[in-house]
Amino acid sequence: MNTPLFLATANPGKARELRQLLPSFVITTLEDRSLQMPEETGETFEANALIKAEYAQKVLGLPVIADDSGLAVNALGGAPGVRSARYIEGTDRDRYLHLLRELGTTADRSAQFVCAMAFVYPGGKSVVTHGICRGWIAHEPSGDQGFGYDPVFIPENQVHDGEPRTMAMMSNEEKNAISHRWDALRALVPYLEAFGLVSSGS
Ligand code: ITT
Numbered sequence: 001m002n003t004p005l006f007l008a009t010a011n012p013g014k015a016r017e018l019r020q021l022l023p024s025f026v027i028t029t030l031e032d033r034s035l036q037m038p039e040e041t042g043e044t045f046e047a048n049a050l051i052k053a054e055y056a057q058k059v060l061g062l063p064v065i066a067d068d069s070g071l072a073v074n075a076l077g078g079a080p081g082v083r084s085a086r087y088i089e090g091t092d093r094d095r096y097l098h099l100l101r102e103l104g105t106t107a108d109r110s111a112q113f114v115c116a117m118a119f120v121y122p123g124g125k126s127v128v129t130h131g132i133c134r135g136w137i138a139h140e141p142s143g144d145q146g147f148g149y150d151p152v153f154i155p156e157n158q159v160h161d162g163e164p165r166t167m168a169m170m171s172n173e174e175k176n177a178i179s180h181r182w183d184a185l186r187a188l189v190p191y192l193e194a195f196g197l198v199s200s201g202s
Pocket of ligand 1: 008009010011014040067068069070071084085086092113146147148149150179181
């Protein structure tokens with residue numbers, strides 16, 4: 001099936017992962033279509049995912065998926081959370097180094113990546129699913145795969161030969177198999193099927 005789908009994201013890391021996770025779609029993203037996206041003014045991941053998806057659907061008329069995601073660190077009261085992309089001005093590296101500074105030597109390093117994934121179908125019907133990936137914040141960054149906060153996030157069950165592995169030390173396939181994005185997408189598949197966009201076999 002060559003179903004068209006628009007991914008309302010300007011983040012190339014997310015776009016790459018979603019393309020890998022949705023191989024049976026003809027996918028376009030904000031890299032292909034210039035679209036001034038609205039500000040993410042919501043207080044929750046769900047609200048921001050819907051703001052992005054509903055806007056793009058209205059303008060383009062295609063089925064749209066948008067994800068709003070981030071890292072919630074328990075010892076920081078859930079920060080950076082919905083503000084993960086805006087935690088501080090600068091690059092992804094500036095943001096994860098800031099996070100490590102904020103956390104300092106705090107013993108409780110538990111954290112989770114969370115993802116709200118909104119799907120809006122022509123006609124305006126929408127659904128939002130949620131995904132989570134639990135783990136810990138490392139004491140220092142390692143790895144050069146993935147994007148965003150991956151170099152400082154160690155997912156649960158990722159200790160190999162006594163050495164913890166950050167998400168940035170995992171291959172795309174390994175990350176996709178356990179990620180918050182995959183968790184949210186898996187919950188979305190029955191809705192995509194209900195709209196006739198994927199068959200159980202695809
Ligand atoms: P779009 O809104 O255009 O999709 P964005 O990067 O602004 O792109 P968000 O508003 O959802 O996306 O912010 C997500 C933030 O959380 C951003 O800083 C990412 O780097 C980070 N993040 C989300 N998923 C991640 C993942 O799988 N690995 C590492 N960091 C992630």
